[in-house]
Amino acid sequence: MFALVCFAVHLASACAFLEETLASGSADHAALVQLIGQEQSLRMNLETQVHSQQENIEKLQASVNTLNKSLTAEKAIIAFEGKLSSTRLGSTEGGRILIFDTVLTNLGGAYSTTTGIFHAPVKGLYLFSVTLLADGRNGTASIELYHNTKLIARPFTGPSSSFVGTGEVALVEANAGDEIFVKASVGGTNAVYDHFSRFSGVLLHAM
Structure with a gap:
């Protein structure tokens, strides 16, 4: 009888630990999913900014080329x-x-x-x-x-x-x-x- 009680106590403790672990794991998983979502959002924003800057650089380069041609023509x-x-x-x-x-x-x-x-x-x-x-x-x-x-x-x-x-x-x-x-x-x-x-x-x- 005593052995059965001890077994029941250990089983209850194990179940509590398992529930705690699962609860903790669920929280960690949710946090991880949130971090991944934030990282993806930041990456998309960064890519958008980089693409926008590249377009601006290309426009500036085109303006510089046009100005150089104009200056060359004027100096000719x-x-x-x-x-x-x-x-x-x-x-x-x-x-x-x-x-x-x-x-x-x-x-x-x-x-x-x-x-x-x-x-x-x-x-x-x-x-x-x-x-x-x-x-x-x-x-x-x-x-x-x-x-x-x-x-x-x-x-x-x-x-x-x-x-x-x-x-x-x-x-x-x-x-x-x-x-x-x-x-x-x-x-x-x-x-x-x-x-x-x-x-x-x-x-x-x-x-």
Whole structure:
């Protein structure tokens, strides 16, 4: 009987200990679940912040790149001047692009002595000048300044008892890649003389 009582007492103690352990374990498990939830929440917030910062960095880098390109364009020196190395007859050169093949200045390399065409390297405001010398005793002479397909200037000389010179300047708002060139007018009876007939241009302001 005594042994049975002792066994019952030990069993009751074991049950109490088991209940206490299970209760404690449940509390620890709940705490652990809560900590895991907090960690996941913090991780998601951190990832969101990192992603947002990366987007901001990319936007700032794009702005810096744009600013650098703008500053480079503004610092670029684009200027050229060329003259004819020989006299060109209006009767044979009419309608053709005149190549000012003696280059005095070609900063930026935008003027081609192969084609006679100036290719605008950047968008901006340009100033172009064309001059010609002709013998007025041989009749009229003229040349034509073009911006792509648009005629923008046409210096002209009339009949005279001696040599006569003329010229024009033009402000051009050009896009990168635009072409500016000079043609001999069709139907001209006079000659455009070398050295004194020139074509020049300069970038005033990049846009």
